[in-house]
Amino acid sequence: MSFTLFLVYALVSLAGVTALWLLYRYGQERRYRRQPYVASTARAGAAAPTPSEAPAYSIALVGDLGAVATNGRDPVINLLQDWQQQTGSAGAVVILGDNIYPTGLPVPTHPGRADAEHRLNAQLDALRPFAGRVIFLSGNHDWNKGRRDGYEYLLRQEAYVRDHLPTAHYLPARGCPGPVTMQLPGNVLLVVLNTQWWVQHGTRPLGDAYGCTASTSREPFEQLRQVLAANQHQRIVVAGHHPLYSNAMHGGQFTTKQHVFPLLAVHKKAYVPLPVVGSLFPAYRRVVGAAEDMAHPRYRAMRRRLLRVLRDFPNVIYAAGHDHNLQYFQRRGGHYLVSGSGSKTAFVQKGGKATFTHEHKGFFVIEFYANGETWLRTLEPGIATDTVRAAEPFRSHLYTAAAPSEPATPTPAAASVRVGSGG
Template identity: 35%
Template sequence: MQKQRWMRGLRLAGAAALLAVAPGCGLRSFGLGSLVPGLGGADSVALNLVLIGDAGLPNPAGEPVLNALRDEIAKAPDRSFVVYLGDNIYPVGLEDTTTAEGKEGLRILRAQMAPLLETGTRGILVPGNHDWGNGIPEGLAHVRRQERFINLNGNGLVTMEPRNGCPGPVVVDVAGVVRLVTLDTQWWLHAGERPGRGSGCEPVTEAGIIDSVRTALASAGPLHTVVVAHHPFVSGGQHGGYFDWPTYLFPLHPWARLAGLFARQDVTGREYRNMTVQLSAAFAVDSPLVYAAGHEHSLQVFGRRPLVPARYHIVSGGGIYGHTTPTRRITGIRYIRQASGFQRITFLADGRARLSVVVVDSKGGAHEDFSMWLDDPRVKLLRAQADSAARAAAAVAPPVPALPTAPTTAPAPATVPVPTTTPTTTPTTTPASAPAPTTVPASMTTPATAPAPTPAAPRTEAPPAMPAPMMIVIPPDPAAPPRTTPPPTPMIVPATTTPAPAGAW
């Protein structure tokens, strides 16, 4: 009898635990919303912005998600731009490259850069918490080592932004279509050494960062604005406080994280909340169209929420096949799924923007699982004002005066006097109407034996600090067939890092 009561109690406890967490585990592959019609042949694509995160552990035998990414951007590399949203190397970023762990880190970075370098597509990698050593004291050295390797091996196509462990923002204007405002949000959360005053970073105070973000958003003009970082403001995953049922069998861990204890990387953590509250204030006036993050190993799309004054908030952290975590539907969700893949924003020449969620299977096959049109009233208003001003200017413009009529009869040529007697030994004279040839004095010519100019000595001092926000402008590419080699002119990025010592990353 006592054994039966014990078994009955165990069954009831198990059932209660499953009921308590059923909403979270039942939505592992749950997608809200639907597909909107695809783009027709008449639609003019100005830019495809691909957002992929948490890709720092690719399969050495070939990573399905990265293979799908290569296929995606190979369709139009000149009109594509890729952003890796952090956690580019698991578990602790790029270690000393003379060690086995460091060599594995280099393999991981090369695997992520390969789709871009092979197709000639531009892109950036944003740092995440694992790139900073996942909180270890020497994390700053790890993220700087990673940045140096990427920027030295990216062929002018691929860079890491922000650099040097700086918090940002770094502004990247792409193709005259979109303004990317890049942030290193781990700077706010890192407990160890981080760049401060005198580090070459500018700004390095929380107030300075917020002011720079405001400036970057306010000065965007008719460009769509997308803020890219690693940490989301809200999440229907573990960092948002939603766990699968086995986790609740050991309740101390999830309840401690929900209470903000030991939760520096969770939205409930004290440092994390300080960061999101301050950045929310920066977004309040000139809200970005999209705030894009990774951190959670899932695919999520949110509409506007009170805590996130961006029109849309996306989480795209499914960069490795099978490396996913449970999800749960929460307020504001438009789509959520525990799946691998990436998200794509297609910007059209007429100002429209279309978001797509692309899910990838184990063989690298990709399909569009969700899509929606993104409404950007700020850009609509600016375009309408520009069109109205152009029409008004055309209505009041004075008529173009007619050009003077050319004479029907050509004037007689000028008469050149000819001498009556020309000695046979005298060369033919130049007519008076012809200009005399210009003679270059010998003193102005460079003799063939002149020595080559002495090249300037290499710069050894640290470059000056860049004003905030630092800006990178990538001009639009003309219509051209997809290239198989990188363009001859690399993207020029103002240097903000200390040169790497010889033979080191």
């Protein structure tokens, strides 16, 4: 057999095997896509009722709101407002970044400025009546998708939020890496990191010149370790934009359609079939990674250093957005959330290391009870137009800590303590 004929047979065989694999994957995806997945070990707990009394404090974690509807009928915004009315001052809303799609808040003369303002105003208007705390984080889209002039976009958005909702906190201030701490009632400590700082191109504020306490890229992790070590008596939530575990695109998981039509990553209507060759793009994203993928060297280094710290402190909850779905992982004593479906949804692979996944709009809520119990709940909008809240697809009793001994409401001084904030 000639080499040319052998090569033809090999290519035909490869194409056939690839086609069978893609057909199998497609069949699997059709069965589970957009269906909630709960690991078998967590199904019994997911059906358990939460404590009968009201939580002492609650935190709503809402990510990637940047494409919300501006007509007053956005389902996630309406769900968030419903939660705010029920929670009152005994809660906080943490907006996990990517607050304006596609590229944050441009200059006033930019043709996209009006639309960007409308999307951000829809969030600010919904949060304005809330009696609890409001904390904004930034994501890669808020930094002009990580481009070199992204710092200017970040500063504009921070100033806009400060001017139009003065009661809100935009953290870490001035784009510093953090960490920033905020003492909350119920013996709850919120720690905020600017994870975009480690993957950003161009200006990245650091040191006294920018008002940041960290002077090197490693120092924030040392400061985080100090904060966690000093507050082991508290219930701690660490918030950042980028997830540390993910079964979705930024974790290297792609749909069959993305394997066959890879140009959809460039344009949503680019249905140009490129089988076999198209699989090279997902493989690249999984192994090498774009700038916002876990596989990218900057992201990988940030993730490794952050996990090295978090794994030394059991029951710390780390919450992120970035991937447009809901995911929960319990790994090495820690709890890792992806709550990034505030305005968009995208494919998420079931199984693997995940305890729960769902390709659905919504957000996670963490509830802290006076008896020391901490619960994770999943809030999703109803499908019917007159249903604000759907049936809860997943809940979990995360852990029970020693009941807090101090009063539920901290002193004003304690409530404003911040470390590594740059402001």
